[in-house]
Amino acid sequence: MKQFAFLKELYLSAFRDIGNFLVRNYFKLFSWFCFMLFAIVLYAFVYRLLTGYAF
Numbered sequence: 001m002k003q004f005a006f007l008k009e010l011y012l013s014a015f016r017d018i019g020n021f022l023v024r025n026y027f028k029l030f031s032w033f034c035f036m037l038f039a040i041v042l043y044a045f046v047y048r049l050l051t052g053y054a055f
Helices: 002-016 021-050
Strands: none
Touching: 002 021
16 A cells, blocks of 8 residues: 555656646646556456466
8 A cells, every 4th residue: 555655646746847738638648548558468468377378
């Protein structure tokens, strides 16, 4: 839980000082898009490991 709080604070402080509204929202959207893609990759990898796929 301590790591989650640290990541949350890191995420919030990363966007706190960006001035332009459009740029700030673009980077927020892009970061969430990257997090989702990374989660999909992790899911696919774990699924392949659990189903016995030969790499």
